[in-house]
Amino acid sequence: MKEAANEVYYDSFHALCHRLIVYGILYPYYFLRYKCKIMGQENVPNDGRPYLIVSNHFSYSDPTIISMAVRGPVAYVAKQELFDDSLLSKTITFLGAIPINRDKPGPSTIKKIKEVLHKGWPVGIFIEGTRNKSRDNISKLEQGAAFLARLAGKIDVLPIGIQGGQKSFDKLTIKVGKLIPFDGNKSLDEMTWIYGQAVADLAELKLLKEDDQLAANQLQK
Secondary structure (H helix, E strand, C coil), X not given: CHHHHHHHHHCXXXXXXXXXXXXXXXXXXXXXXXXXXXXCHHHCCCCCCCEEEEECCCCCCHHHHHHHHHCCCCEXXXXXXXXXXXXXXHHHHHCCCEEECCCCCCHHHHXXXXXXXXXXXXXXXXXXXCCCCCCCEECCCCCHHHXXXXXXXXXXXXXXXXXXXXXXXXXXXXXXXXXXXXXXXXXXXXXXXXXXXXXXXXXXXXXXXXXXXXXXXXXXX
């Protein structure tokens, strides 16, 4: 019964609500406050194929910013802890968020992601796993995108880079890259690096090598 209740969040009514929020409220807000510029929208698949979205992550606004870029609703994978707060849980669930245990994703999460993709909603995940304090580099990569792309059915990935928008009237640029086909011959590490490099290039961030990533992570703690 719980599963059936979850299904309603990915129907046409919720997709319409999502679009009204994004285009009726957020779209004019971002364009007025941040001089928002979106590039590469021609790269967004429009043939009904399922795909994942992977991007960098600066702020809590990023999911809605990305929805503007792809011109439609996105079901974002969100850490389980965000659903502990009742009001926040209701809000992000209404907007299509999918809870995940980042340390040990269960079969039910993969099943839910497959169902959401089947309903025509792209699923979004941040390549860094959490917000990045640096505006110069991507200091760590998580395998979540590569892991989900493989287990959800060899799904292609759309990279998006977010740049700027640190304060009011700063220019905010969102760049949509070309779809990256799933490659079953590559390891999770290799695909993670490919996704990370694509996002870094779009966001004009430096992608640190593994040793440099570890050092940068220690400095941010």
